[in-house]
Amino acid sequence: MLKFASREVGDVEETWRRFVPSAALQKVDPRTFGFSWTSAALSGFSLVSYRLSASVQSAIEPDGQMMACRVASRGAWVGTPRGDLNAGLPWLALDGPTSARWRQQADVRAFVFDRAEAEDDARRMTGDDRFSLRSATVGSSPVDRDFATHWERVFQHVASTLFAGVPTSAIVEAELRRHALHTTLAAFSPAFMTALERSTQRTAAPRTVRRAIAYMEQHAHEAITIDDVALAADISPRGLQYAFRRALDQTPMEYLRTQRLAGAHAELQVATGASVAEIAQRWGFASASRFARHYRDAYGRSPRQTMRGH
Missing domain, CATH: 1.10.10.60 (Homeodomain-like)
Structure with a gap:
């Protein structure tokens, strides 16, 4: 975890670029500048939360990354070359530049995912090896306000755990990362939700459940998620959920x-x-x-x- 405060403009760009190399502050009013930063970095996933006191214009263009962000500020503006976004909601940067500006003060919070790893995880979640993270499947704006609100709640949950200053196990970190990614894709990708629904398997042989149980019993001490269990059982996560409900009247995660x-x-x-x-x-x-x-x-x-x- 990284936590510090500064009044130096250069500290903002230097720190942000550790997580998003393309981050840039284009216009800054140094007279009111103040910067308070907290972040946590896991494998393939980072969580960022900072408060910036100043009138600022900034821009990012993720390369090999996917970033979901919320800029909480009065009078904030967020936009892409394709048009303005609702600055009162979270937004997602994937392909192409995204710019933001605000006056006086903003609270910025973001999930930053390694794009290739996130795509692999999304394919395991959906059971669709062809699913890809691109502008055609993932939008810049949330599906609706309910999903946007849920994304905010999940951010607070993940942040409160990782920012608590208490060491977390690899198991906990893997679950938090999966939760953050699933929530982000659900909020910004109708195609992801469609793929989840399409992958639901309404019939599952009992041996599928037995394979899942054997895998969980062998690897319970490791940082496995439901995606890993489903892969080992050769079934989609949704199909595995249904099979466990049908056979054991519980979820795979309850069994784990x-x-x-x-x-x-x-x-x-x-x-x-x-x-x-x-x-x-x-x-x-x-x-x-x-x-x-x-x-x-x-x-x-x-x-x-x-x-x-x-």
Whole structure:
């Protein structure tokens, strides 16, 4: 995580370019300039949040990236060569330049994805190997206000976890990245949602569920997502959801959570020297309180009670 404040104009461009190399400040009023930055970088994914006090015009043209952004400011303007965007909503930059300007102060927040990795993940989510991230499938504006509002909520959730200053496990990071990407594509790509619906498989042989279960039991301690499980079971994520509901009356992620709770339970039963929070993180639970609630539901006692009993 990177966090700092500055009153130097050059710091803004230098920092932004670590995440989006094309970022540029074109017009800045230095008299009121102030800059407060927080960011977190994972593999193939970055989360950026900053406050910029100044009248500014800026531009980006992502190369090999996809960026979803929201500029919260009175009188803000956002536009592309194809036309103006609604500055009161999140927007997405993929192909071609996007410019923004505002006066006095803006709160800027953004998800930045490696384009190739995001495309691979989108194909796993949809089960469509031909799905591609391009202007024909991903728009600059959100599908509607409900999706825009949901994107904002998910940003706050991911930011609150990654900016908390608490180390996160690879499992948690993989889930957060997938959540951010799924939400972004759902908000900006009708084609993505259509592909998800099209990939739903209404019949699934029991062996598909057995393959998924075997994979989860073997890899529960790793940073796997439902996309990885579906790939191992040779079925789409939507099809896997349906198959699990039909066969086990639960979702694949509920089953995976059970396996991870079992792994955490085994660790709590031996004196490893690790704290409850550390064990929870290791098994993919970002929130210790949520882990404790799931653990009590499964084992009828708190994690600390289990730890103290051994």
